[in-house]
Structures are given as structure tokens and as C-alpha cells.
Amino acid sequence: MTKRIQQFLNEQKPATPCVVIDLDVIKNNYGSMRTHLPLAQVFYAVKANxxxxxxxxxxxxxxxxxxxxxxxxxxxxxxxxxxxxxxxxxxxxxxxxxxxxxxxxxxxxxxxxxxxxxxxxxxxxxxxxxxxxxxxxxxxxxxxxxxxxxxxxxxxxxxxxxxxxxxxxxxxxxxxxxxxxxxxxxxxxxxxxxxxxxxxxxxxxxxxxxxxxxxxxxxxxxxxxxxxxxxxxxxxxxxxxxxxxxxxxxxxxGRSMVGDSGVLQAEVVLVSRKSNDDCKRWVYLDAGKFNGLAETLDEAITYRVTTSRDGEETEPVILAGPTCDSVDVIYEKKEYSLPLGLKAGDLVQFHSTGAYTTSYASVNFNGFEPIKAYCI
Amino acid sequence: MTKRIQQFLNEQKPATPCVVIDLDVIKNNYGSMRTHLPLAQVFYAVKANxxxxxxxxxxxxxxxxxxxxxxxxxxxxxxxxxxxxxxxxxxxxxxxxxxxxxxxxxxxxxxxxxxxxxxxxxxxxxxxxxxxxxxxxxxxxxxxxxxxxxxxxxxxxxxxxxxxxxxxxxxxxxxxxxxxxxxxxxxxxxxxxxxxxxxxxxxxxxxxxxxxxxxxxxxxxxxxxxxxxxxxxxxxxxxxxxxxxxxxxxxxxGRSMVGDSGVLQAEVVLVSRKSNDDCKRWVYLDAGKFNGLAETLDEAITYRVTTSRDGEETEPVILAGPTCDSVDVIYEKKEYSLPLGLKAGDLVQFHSTGAYTTSYASVNFNGFEPIKAYCI
Structure with a gap:
């Protein structure tokens, strides 16, 4: 996470879920492409963001x-x-x-x-x-x-x-x-x-x-x-x-231009187990496949994930979104290990979410609004 | 397709893609549930539509x-x-x-x-x-x-x-x-x-x-x-x-209350083959997975499809949406056979699209607007 995004999240405390885009990262990426492929004309794939x-x-x-x-x-x-x-x-x-x-x-x-x-x-x-x-x-x-x-x-x-x-x-x-x-x-x-x-x-x-x-x-x-x-x-x-x-x-x-510029911040809504001896916790967030994380479909894109409790002891989890749609599971096969103390209200960040997140969001599936984006 | 939807499409000629919902169908479905399950209190699953x-x-x-x-x-x-x-x-x-x-x-x-x-x-x-x-x-x-x-x-x-x-x-x-x-x-x-x-x-x-x-x-x-x-x-x-x-x-x-009430009408944008001896045509429509047909993901839901050329000789096709995303293929494994004469500008209808279509649509993926809905 860039310092500018960190500062924005700390100071503005924007409502979750949201994506914060650091425009400096995009500027650097454009420069890097021009430097390393000077013969190529760069056509930014607008659909990415x-x-x-x-x-x-x-x-x-x-x-x-x-x-x-x-x-x-x-x-x-x-x-x-x-x-x-x-x-x-x-x-x-x-x-x-x-x-x-x-x-x-x-x-x-x-x-x-x-x-x-x-x-x-x-x-x-x-x-x-x-x-x-x-x-x-x-x-x-x-x-x-x-x-x-x-x-x-x-x-x-x-x-x-x-x-x-x-x-x-x-x-x-x-x-x-x-x-x-x-x-x-x-x-x-x-x-x-x-x-x-x-x-x-x-x-x-x-x-x-x-x-x-x-x-x-x-x-x-x-x-x-x-x-x-x-x-x-x-x-x-x-x-x-x-x-x-x-x-x-x-x-x-597209992805290489803007992907690394974004951080998606979500809030934990619920942590639960399916039975008293369930070895994997379910962590439900206010962001999921229908409002920002569409590319986790079939777990194709595996974002780096951090939380407000990093440093504490961790255990494997299943990550899921907030809708009543059972397809709205973010990661189940790919093993993510998150802090044991995680609970409702804690914050979770998905990194490199600058591409194919905001515009992919559904209009209002389950009544949830499309994810907010801030370009800084 | 109900007579009311047929009439609406014929007379209004709404821009494609769009979904037309016949409210009478929903009224009948509600009545039928009350008749056949008189002991049950019906809680309509609003997310469906x-x-x-x-x-x-x-x-x-x-x-x-x-x-x-x-x-x-x-x-x-x-x-x-x-x-x-x-x-x-x-x-x-x-x-x-x-x-x-x-x-x-x-x-x-x-x-x-x-x-x-x-x-x-x-x-x-x-x-x-x-x-x-x-x-x-x-x-x-x-x-x-x-x-x-x-x-x-x-x-x-x-x-x-x-x-x-x-x-x-x-x-x-x-x-x-x-x-x-x-x-x-x-x-x-x-x-x-x-x-x-x-x-x-x-x-x-x-x-x-x-x-x-x-x-x-x-x-x-x-x-x-x-x-x-x-x-x-x-x-x-x-x-x-x-x-x-x-x-x-x-x-x-949800699905059983509103699914059969809707018809999604799309327009053919392009018909092509990938090589001179390709045995299957690709039919590209202005509706796809990101603007109305989300439930065709993994070809889970197979809608009934009609076209403005029904009655003419048919051949198998692959159906795809209009975005630059290669995931936006509607039906490839499930065999749909559509008229050989089909070409850009022709109309295609997806039936029983009253549930899980409009609200699933993306905000503006690839710049395409969410699908319009008309309740009649």
C-alpha cells in the first residue's frame, strides 16, 4: 500500500467498501512502459478503470x-x-x-x-x-x-x-x-x-x-x-x-497500468463457523463478487489481503461477500490465513485492485450500492 | 412470450437490450402459490427483481x-x-x-x-x-x-x-x-x-x-x-x-415468482466464423453476462431463445455478449441452433428473464449501460 493511500484511509476513514486509487502509481507505470518499450505506442485499455x-x-x-x-x-x-x-x-x-x-x-x-x-x-x-x-x-x-x-x-x-x-x-x-x-x-x-x-x-x-x-x-x-x-x-x-x-x-x-494503483478496503460483517468443530472460519465482508471483487470468479485472481489485526496469530479462513447469493464466495479453495481475533467491524484490504473492480460492480444486486472509488 | 409483451415490443420498439416484465404473470404466480400452498405465508425474495x-x-x-x-x-x-x-x-x-x-x-x-x-x-x-x-x-x-x-x-x-x-x-x-x-x-x-x-x-x-x-x-x-x-x-x-x-x-x-414474467430482447451485433471452414458461427449480441445475462455463468441457466427469423433453416451457434471480456460468452457448450440468415440488426429474445437479470447488471463495464427494464 502506498503512503498516500495509507494516509487517505487513516485520515478520511471513508465508508466501506471503497477503492482508493493512487494516481502517482499509474503515472509511474506509464513512464516505466515508455522507458522499457520506447518503440511502442501505449493505448491504455480504458475498460480496466x-x-x-x-x-x-x-x-x-x-x-x-x-x-x-x-x-x-x-x-x-x-x-x-x-x-x-x-x-x-x-x-x-x-x-x-x-x-x-x-x-x-x-x-x-x-x-x-x-x-x-x-x-x-x-x-x-x-x-x-x-x-x-x-x-x-x-x-x-x-x-x-x-x-x-x-x-x-x-x-x-x-x-x-x-x-x-x-x-x-x-x-x-x-x-x-x-x-x-x-x-x-x-x-x-x-x-x-x-x-x-x-x-x-x-x-x-x-x-x-x-x-x-x-x-x-x-x-x-x-x-x-x-x-x-x-x-x-x-x-x-x-x-x-x-x-x-x-x-x-x-x-x-490495462491491468498492468492501473492494477497496482488501487486498494479495496472492506469491513468484516461476520465471522462464524458452520459447526462446533468446524476447522475453518467463514469471514464475511461488505465487499464481494458483486461489488468490486468480480475477478475472484473461480478464484482466478488472488489478491494480496491484509487486515487491521495483522501480526496476531492466524488460521485459515473462507472469505465471502455480503449478498444472499451463494456464488458470492471470494476465496474457498485458495488458502488465506487471517488473524484469529478478526471480528465484525475490523478492516480488510485487498491490494492491487485498481483494475477490473469498480466498473464490474453490479447496479444494485441485493440492494447493495456499487462500490465507491476515490482517485487521489 | 405473453401477448402483452409481444404487443409492447411490436408497438414501442424499445432500444435494445431491454427486459420487459409482464406484471400480470407475477400476479398469477402469486395467486397460484396461495392456491396451492394455502398454509404458507409468501415472502417474496426481493433480490430476484x-x-x-x-x-x-x-x-x-x-x-x-x-x-x-x-x-x-x-x-x-x-x-x-x-x-x-x-x-x-x-x-x-x-x-x-x-x-x-x-x-x-x-x-x-x-x-x-x-x-x-x-x-x-x-x-x-x-x-x-x-x-x-x-x-x-x-x-x-x-x-x-x-x-x-x-x-x-x-x-x-x-x-x-x-x-x-x-x-x-x-x-x-x-x-x-x-x-x-x-x-x-x-x-x-x-x-x-x-x-x-x-x-x-x-x-x-x-x-x-x-x-x-x-x-x-x-x-x-x-x-x-x-x-x-x-x-x-x-x-x-x-x-x-x-x-x-x-x-x-x-x-x-424469487425465481418462481418473477422469472417467467420477463423477456429480454437483444440485437445481433455481429455474426462471424473464426476460419473459412469453421462449422459453428459466433453470434454476438448487445446483451451478455455483464448486462442482463449474468446467470448464464458456467451456462447454469439455459434460457429459451427465439429470433426474428424463426422458421428459417437453423445451424448450431455460439452466443456471446458485446464486451471485450472473453468471459462474456453466453452459451458455448450448450447447443443452441439459430437461423442461418441471422445477421446484424436482427432481434433475439431470451425468455423467462424476469429474475436475476436487471439488478445483476454491471454499472458500466466496457462503458455499456445497465440494461433497461419496462414493467407493463
């Missing part, structure tokens, strides 16, 4: 933006982003939404299918388009389904078709999976990308850019390599396949 | 209410519910929230642990309390975890302690699991309940009520028995164990 303060900070730092929807377009523009620095990265867009973005000056669009390409050609004529291809997600803690991307052979045909439709076949994108811990995955993906660049060259198309997507990690319980190691792996993969004729590089960090 | 119009209708019909939180208390009171007809059924409550409900006249509280009992004794002195016990959930399509309830032996001790604390040991509750399809499960549960009634009698405590919880179904793809069959199973189980000295009965229908 769409707080206006976060977008505003990154506009001022010079970042570009990857948006998923019209409201995210409007958000970036309202915070001063230049439409030239916005990529409409969702491969699933309604045609009127493409037209809207185009009317606002956006000229860079993702696609992975013929129907989407036709929509873009009609609603955003002459724009640059990049095709997302399918790659494996081995090693990712939040692996992706086959929902996005198409096979390389199809991408080749579609990028040729893009040219015929008067669009600019700009590049290729892929995503190695969120919170990717296997650094060799970028090389695996780059093999496909390089072969696609080559076959398209044979068909008279020079692609300009590779969009490396996201996948860089935040710091949860499991050890991860730091940004320089990821940057090395990425650059080695690219240079290995492209030598010194490097394409433009785009990255779309 | 907290639309004020739904609560208001049920107040007028004479229903009681099962609430999960202070906002749900306020909602019921604002719609005219009598505090005597409200049960605070969440076993995880902050003490100030218990005190608030008590100050509003609520005198019936659930618990399943000593700490909760102590909170209730301090914040709601003299109230009636019922203890939730753990039962098996075999046969349930949305089975519950061990999150709620305690073992029978602990319940026995806690109900004795309740009396010592000046509370009224009112009864026992259990939940056989949501969308329970095995009717014998009520008998299994009742065996535990009856033994608890007996042992407490030996300790000088006469419990008043059994809260049978929910578990009655809505109509999804799988065949389910109708309300009379459930009512029969429940009454047979109770009479089998209690003879003609029947305790008071409470039921907490």
Missing part, C-alpha cells in the same frame, strides 16, 4: 487509448484525448457506433470478421483497420476464450479485402491472455504474426503495425516478472522475427 | 417480503409494505443495519451463527429469530455453497441461546438450492428440521415456523414440474414429519 481522473492523467502523460464502446469514446474525448490517439479496439461494434466514432475523428478500428469489415467500410470509409488473430493463451491467469480473433488464413484474406473496400490494411493484433506469466508466449504469437506479414507482402500489402494487446501483469499473490523482463521478451520476439525492419508497435495495457 | 412496480404489485396482493439489505427494507416500505410482513433474511448483516430495520418496525431476522445472534439481541431486542440450517442441494440447477446455514447441532444450541438473550426462537429455515428439480429434496430437508423441532421441544423450546426458502423453478429449456407438483411434495414432506400438528409455513419464492 474508466475513472475520468485516470483517463485525464494519461491524456496529460501523452498516452493513447483503446476503447470498447461509444461511452468510452466520449469519456476519452471529454478528458482531452485527441481522436488520432484513440483505437476502437472492440471487434464487435454496432454500425451506428462505428459511424459515431468516425464522426468524432476516430480512424483506427479493430475487426476479426467479414461482416465487421463491411460495417467499417460503410461507416468509417478510408479508415485504418487491424485484424485480430487467434493465439494460444497458455500461461495466462485469466486466459481468453476463442471469442476474439480469427485464424491467420482468414486474417490474410480479410486484410486483402480491406484494401479492396477502400480501407487501409494497417496491421495485426493479438492478445496472449490477461495476467500472462509465461514470457515465451509473445514469441509463439509473433511467429504467426511474422508469417502473416510475409504472405501479405507477397500479395502486395505492406502492413504497418503490430498491436501486441495486453497481458502484462499486476502484482497479485503469485510472483510475476517485472516490466523490464516483459519488455525484453517482447522485443526479443519482435527482433527475432523482423530483424531491424521493425513495424510500428502498439500495446494495450 | 427489485423493480418498485413488482414490489408494489405484491404489496397490493397481500404478499410479505424477504429482504437482503437496508435499501431493500426501504424499497418495501416505500411501496407500502407493513414492517410486520418483512423478514430480514440475510444471515450476514451489519449491526447498524439491524438497528435500522428494527427502528422501522421489523421484528423478524435470520441468523446462522453466534456473532449474528448477539448482534440481533443488541440491535433488535425481543425480535423473532429463525436459524438457517445447512441441507444438501442435490438436483438444483443453481446449487448453493455452504455459505449460508449451520449444522443442526449448532442450530439447536443457538436457538437455546436466543431465548437466553431475550429473543424469540421463532423457527428454522433452509434452502434446497435454486431451480431445484428433484422434488424429494424437501423431504430430505424436512427430516433434519423435524428432528430439530423435537430436540428443542425436549429443551423446552416450541418453535413456531418453518421457512422453506425458495427453490421453486421458472421455465427454462429443461422441463420442470408445475407449481401443484411442488406444493404436493412440500406438503407431503411436512405432513409426513409433523402429522396434523403443523407449524407455520413461510416460503421465499
Amino acid at each position: 474508466p475513472a475520468p481522473e485516470v483517463v485525464n492523467l494519461l491524456v496529460n502523460e501523452g498516452s493513447s487509448f483503446d476503447v470498447a464502446s461509444v461511452p468510452e469514446v466520449d469519456l476519452c474525448l471529454s478528458q482531452g484525448a485527441n481522436p488520432d490517439n484513440i483505437s476502437f479496439g472492440n471487434t464487435i461494434k454496432k454500425e451506428p457506433h462505428i459511424a459515431y466514432a468516425y464522426s468524432k475523428g476516430i480512424r483506427l478500428f479493430a475487426f476479426d470478421s467479414e461482416e465487421e469489415l463491411l460495417k467499417i467500410s460503410r461507416a468509417a470509409p478510408g479508415s485504418k483497420v487491424y485484424c485480430r488473430i487467434l493465439v494460444e493463451n497458455e500461461g495466462a491467469q485469466w486466459p481468453l476464450s476463442r471469442k476474439f480473433g480469427c485464424e491467420v488464413e482468414m486474417a490474410e484474406d480479410l486484410l486483402c479485402q480491406a484494401r479492396e473496400l477502400g480501407l487501409v490494411p494497417y496491421g495485426v493484433s493479438f492478445h496472449v491472455g490477461s495476467q500472462q506469466t509465461d514470457l515465451s508466449q509473445w514469441d509463439v504469437a509473433m511467429t504467426r504474426v511474422a508469417s502473416l506479414f510475409m504472405t501479405l507482402q507477397e500479395r502486395g500489402i505492406e502492413l504497418t503495425a503490430i498491436n501486441l494487446g495486453g497481458g502484462f501483469p499486476a502484482h497479485y499473490i503469485e510472483h510475476v516478472e517485472e516490466m523490464p523482463a516483459y519488455a525484453d521478451a517482447v522485443m526479443r520476439a519482435i527482433v527475432g522475427h523482423f530483424g531491424n525492419r521493425l513495424p510500428k508497435l502498439m500495446i494495450e495495457p | 427489485p423493480a418498485p412496480e413488482v414490489v408494489n404489485l405484491l404489496v397490493n396482493e397481500g404478499s410479505s417480503f424477504d429482504v437482503a439489505s437496508v435499501p431493500e427494507v426501504d424499497l418495501c416500505l416505500s411501496q407500502g409494505a407493513n414492517p410486520d410482513n418483512i423478514s430480514f433474511g440475510n444471515t450476514i448483516k451489519k449491526e447498524p443495519h439491524i438497528a435500522y430495520a428494527y427502528s422501522k418496525g421489523i421484528r423478524l431476522f435470520a441468523f446462522d451463527s453466534e456473532e449474528e445472534l448477539l448482534k440481533i439481541s443488541r440491535a433488535a431486542p425481543g425480535s423473532k429469530v429463525y436459524c438457517r440450517i445447512l441441507v444438501e442441494n442435490e438436483g438444483a440447477q443453481w446449487p448453493l455453497s455452504r455459505k449460508f446455514g449451520c449444522e443442526v447441532e449448532m442450530a439447536e444450541d443457538l436457538l437455546c441461546q436466543a431465548r437466553e438473550l431475550g429473543l424469540v426462537p421463532y423457527g428454522v429455515s433452509f434452502h434446497v438450492g435454486s431451480q431445484q428439480t428433484d422434488l424429494s429434496q424437501w423431504d430430505v430437508a424436512m427430516t433434519r428440521v423435524a428432528s430439530l423441532f423435537m430436540t428443542l421441544q425436549e429443551r423446552g423450546i416450541e418453535l413456531t415456523a418453518i421457512n422453506l426458502g425458495g427453490g421453486f423453478p421458472a421455465h427454462y429449456i429443461e422441463h420442470v414440474e408445475e407449481m401443484p407438483a411442488y406444493a404436493d411434495a412440500v406438503m407431503r414432506a411436512i405432513v409426513g414429519h409433523f402429522g396434523n400438528r403443523l407449524p407455520k409455513l413461510m416460503i421465499e419464492p
Whole structure:
């Protein structure tokens, strides 16, 4: 926890549950990405944390933006982003939404299918388009389904078709999976990308850019390599396949940009056992899967947890949220050991909760309000 | 789809995605429960659909209410519910929230642990309390975890302690699991309940009520028995164990009260294949797991689906939502076969979506608004 967040929690004592975002951490992360991957243009994945303060900070730092929807377009523009620095990265867009973005000056669009390409050609004529291809997600803690991307052979045909439709076949994108811990995955993906660049060259198309997507990690319980190691792996993969004729590089960090900037503070509502000889306590908090901790689904993301009683003797617990939904169990398989003295009213912190927490919260499930966020 | 919903969709052509709730269906369901289980007091589980119009209708019909939180208390009171007809059924409550409900006249509280009992004794002195016990959930399509309830032996001790604390040991509750399809499960549960009634009698405590919880179904793809069959199973189980000295009965229908009242209408955003020889199309809609279809998580609930092209030749599809999150796939394992002609702009309806849809929606994940609801 940063000193600034610590101080804010101590002095303001905000009502729980809440997320506190330290904007300085995001500023540092942006700087670190620029330092270690100087060749890459950074498109912040707004969906990770769409707080206006976060977008505003990154506009001022010079970042570009990857948006998923019209409201995210409007958000970036309202915070001063230049439409030239916005990529409409969702491969699933309604045609009127493409037209809207185009009317606002956006000229860079993702696609992975013929129907989407036709929509873009009609609603955003002459724009640059990049095709997302399918790659494996081995090693990712939040692996992706086959929902996005198409096979390389199809991408080749579609990028040729893009040219015929008067669009600019700009590049290729892929995503190695969120919170990717296997650094060799970028090389695996780059093999496909390089072969696609080559076959398209044979068909008279020079692609300009590779969009490396996201996948860089935040710091949860499991050890991860730091940004320089990821940057090395990425650059080695690219240079290995492209030598010194490097394409433009785009990255779309979300989790790695904002994840470590946040602390979610919750209050213990109840500590109980299910029987007189139950060896594991249940610790129920006022935050759960439906108001901030959605990524604990299937215990995929394991946050670091601290409490106001750290230092006291601990025992294993099951952590659960406050709703009447039995799915709202935070950690049951993953063993968390918390102080024996923990009781209603005590405070619990989930660290590195700056990404995919606030905007994931439900409107009012069980009557509980969405979680409050403070950007400091 | 009811005629009223059909007419509303045809005439109003509301923007998608949206849920349309036919209040007449809910009125009929309430009537049917009263007819088939005349001995049971109906506590509508507000969390299933907290639309004020739904609560208001049920107040007028004479229903009681099962609430999960202070906002749900306020909602019921604002719609005219009598505090005597409200049960605070969440076993995880902050003490100030218990005190608030008590100050509003609520005198019936659930618990399943000593700490909760102590909170209730301090914040709601003299109230009636019922203890939730753990039962098996075999046969349930949305089975519950061990999150709620305690073992029978602990319940026995806690109900004795309740009396010592000046509370009224009112009864026992259990939940056989949501969308329970095995009717014998009520008998299994009742065996535990009856033994608890007996042992407490030996300790000088006469419990008043059994809260049978929910578990009655809505109509999804799988065949389910109708309300009379459930009512029969429940009454047979109770009479089998209690003879003609029947305790008071409470039921907490949520899904079975409102599920069948709703139709969620979505629009096709994109239809694509991942490769030129892909045998399954991907159909992307403007509704998904984060804006209305949360219960398709792990494909637990399989809604009936119709389209504006029904009657045309069909082929298997994968159904997915509009966000950039790869988890946002609606149905992939469960085979849905939809018209071959389906394309962007066509309409798709998910039936029996009156429960656990609107309030589950995320605040603004990926920038997408929560789903709109219309009660007619």
C-alpha cells in the first residue's frame, strides 16, 4: 500500500467498501512502459478503470487509448484525448457506433470478421483497420476464450479485402491472455504474426503495425516478472522475427497500468463457523463478487489481503461477500490465513485492485450500492 | 412470450437490450402459490427483481417480503409494505443495519451463527429469530455453497441461546438450492428440521415456523414440474414429519415468482466464423453476462431463445455478449441452433428473464449501460 493511500484511509476513514486509487502509481507505470518499450505506442485499455481522473492523467502523460464502446469514446474525448490517439479496439461494434466514432475523428478500428469489415467500410470509409488473430493463451491467469480473433488464413484474406473496400490494411493484433506469466508466449504469437506479414507482402500489402494487446501483469499473490523482463521478451520476439525492419508497435495495457494503483478496503460483517468443530472460519465482508471483487470468479485472481489485526496469530479462513447469493464466495479453495481475533467491524484490504473492480460492480444486486472509488 | 409483451415490443420498439416484465404473470404466480400452498405465508425474495412496480404489485396482493439489505427494507416500505410482513433474511448483516430495520418496525431476522445472534439481541431486542440450517442441494440447477446455514447441532444450541438473550426462537429455515428439480429434496430437508423441532421441544423450546426458502423453478429449456407438483411434495414432506400438528409455513419464492414474467430482447451485433471452414458461427449480441445475462455463468441457466427469423433453416451457434471480456460468452457448450440468415440488426429474445437479470447488471463495464427494464 502506498503512503498516500495509507494516509487517505487513516485520515478520511471513508465508508466501506471503497477503492482508493493512487494516481502517482499509474503515472509511474506509464513512464516505466515508455522507458522499457520506447518503440511502442501505449493505448491504455480504458475498460480496466474508466475513472475520468485516470483517463485525464494519461491524456496529460501523452498516452493513447483503446476503447470498447461509444461511452468510452466520449469519456476519452471529454478528458482531452485527441481522436488520432484513440483505437476502437472492440471487434464487435454496432454500425451506428462505428459511424459515431468516425464522426468524432476516430480512424483506427479493430475487426476479426467479414461482416465487421463491411460495417467499417460503410461507416468509417478510408479508415485504418487491424485484424485480430487467434493465439494460444497458455500461461495466462485469466486466459481468453476463442471469442476474439480469427485464424491467420482468414486474417490474410480479410486484410486483402480491406484494401479492396477502400480501407487501409494497417496491421495485426493479438492478445496472449490477461495476467500472462509465461514470457515465451509473445514469441509463439509473433511467429504467426511474422508469417502473416510475409504472405501479405507477397500479395502486395505492406502492413504497418503490430498491436501486441495486453497481458502484462499486476502484482497479485503469485510472483510475476517485472516490466523490464516483459519488455525484453517482447522485443526479443519482435527482433527475432523482423530483424531491424521493425513495424510500428502498439500495446494495450490495462491491468498492468492501473492494477497496482488501487486498494479495496472492506469491513468484516461476520465471522462464524458452520459447526462446533468446524476447522475453518467463514469471514464475511461488505465487499464481494458483486461489488468490486468480480475477478475472484473461480478464484482466478488472488489478491494480496491484509487486515487491521495483522501480526496476531492466524488460521485459515473462507472469505465471502455480503449478498444472499451463494456464488458470492471470494476465496474457498485458495488458502488465506487471517488473524484469529478478526471480528465484525475490523478492516480488510485487498491490494492491487485498481483494475477490473469498480466498473464490474453490479447496479444494485441485493440492494447493495456499487462500490465507491476515490482517485487521489 | 405473453401477448402483452409481444404487443409492447411490436408497438414501442424499445432500444435494445431491454427486459420487459409482464406484471400480470407475477400476479398469477402469486395467486397460484396461495392456491396451492394455502398454509404458507409468501415472502417474496426481493433480490430476484427489485423493480418498485413488482414490489408494489405484491404489496397490493397481500404478499410479505424477504429482504437482503437496508435499501431493500426501504424499497418495501416505500411501496407500502407493513414492517410486520418483512423478514430480514440475510444471515450476514451489519449491526447498524439491524438497528435500522428494527427502528422501522421489523421484528423478524435470520441468523446462522453466534456473532449474528448477539448482534440481533443488541440491535433488535425481543425480535423473532429463525436459524438457517445447512441441507444438501442435490438436483438444483443453481446449487448453493455452504455459505449460508449451520449444522443442526449448532442450530439447536443457538436457538437455546436466543431465548437466553431475550429473543424469540421463532423457527428454522433452509434452502434446497435454486431451480431445484428433484422434488424429494424437501423431504430430505424436512427430516433434519423435524428432528430439530423435537430436540428443542425436549429443551423446552416450541418453535413456531418453518421457512422453506425458495427453490421453486421458472421455465427454462429443461422441463420442470408445475407449481401443484411442488406444493404436493412440500406438503407431503411436512405432513409426513409433523402429522396434523403443523407449524407455520413461510416460503421465499424469487425465481418462481418473477422469472417467467420477463423477456429480454437483444440485437445481433455481429455474426462471424473464426476460419473459412469453421462449422459453428459466433453470434454476438448487445446483451451478455455483464448486462442482463449474468446467470448464464458456467451456462447454469439455459434460457429459451427465439429470433426474428424463426422458421428459417437453423445451424448450431455460439452466443456471446458485446464486451471485450472473453468471459462474456453466453452459451458455448450448450447447443443452441439459430437461423442461418441471422445477421446484424436482427432481434433475439431470451425468455423467462424476469429474475436475476436487471439488478445483476454491471454499472458500466466496457462503458455499456445497465440494461433497461419496462414493467407493463
